[in-house]
Amino acid sequence: MNSKVCVVGSLNFDLVFRTGKLPVPGQTLLGGQFSTHSGGKGGNQAVAIGTLGGIVDFIGSIGQDSNGKIMRATLDSAGVNTESLVVDATTPSGTACVLVDDQGMNMIVVAAGANLTLSPAVVRDALAQSGSRVVLTQLEIPMDCVAAASEAEFFILNPAPASMIPGQILARCRVLTPNETELQGLTGILPDDPEDCIRASRGLLEQGVKNVVVTLGSRGSYWVSNAGGWHFQAPNVRPVDTTAAGDAFNGALAHFLAAGREMSNAIQLANCVGALSTTKHGAQESMPSLAELKELAGNLL
Ligand code: RIB
16 A cells, blocks of 8 residues: 655645734734744645654645745654755745734734745655555645646645635645635535535535535534534544644545545544644644554444
8 A cells, every 4th residue: 555645735834923812903012922833734734744653745836945944854753754844045035924812723824935935846856756546735846836736646635824725736636624714715605504514505516526524623523525524523632732733644644545545534643633732832733643642432443
């Protein structure tokens, strides 16, 4: 079994401000704490897989700057293969401003920088070299690169941040993993209850998506396929920072599916990995190890 995953995606240097409460427009808040972290949805998902002990290649683009070097080093130390990481000499690395409040909720603004210089030709070449059956992508890179990634045998798309997705990409999704607002953006339906989740997801199944897995934060996730709909609870944890919880979920889902696990088992494990990531600060630093996952959910492994 080819259990390797290839993540095609973004890297952002996260400038994180902790604050008692999130500001409203026009407001200045004093008294925050500042730190920097390697982030970006693609990098976070790849590190989630590497930290679980999975085999993972990364395809993306950084600038020729110190932030890019730090982000490459973070991927390397999590065991992610960065041979296909492109260095663009003319554009700064992606940067994100991340605000986190005392409840662990966040607001994020991204300056995509070098992430937007990735080209479909590079993605196709690197995917051919990688040979991964399972490919995981998000939407912080150019859409023509997402289209190139979607040619993979088993394509998983995390449609974050919310964007319009061309029909031919949706039609190639083996798994699509929107959160509630992304599902609303794609279908016009905000999933307030299971019936809404099914109704919204059906529209996506009709466009060719094989499985829709809606992430619901602390309420777990909902899987809809042509065979039906199923809800999976998330474990109870005490969250300190929800940044990258969705990335932890997506990385884990891709890893466990690539390892040959059934969808329901992979979703339950991914719920646990997502929950564990909220118990630590930061993005890539918050990804749990296999030992931590075993402690929480040994019965599922
Ligand atoms: O999902 C969290 C990530 O979103 C952050 O690490 C930030 O870089 C943005 O990409």
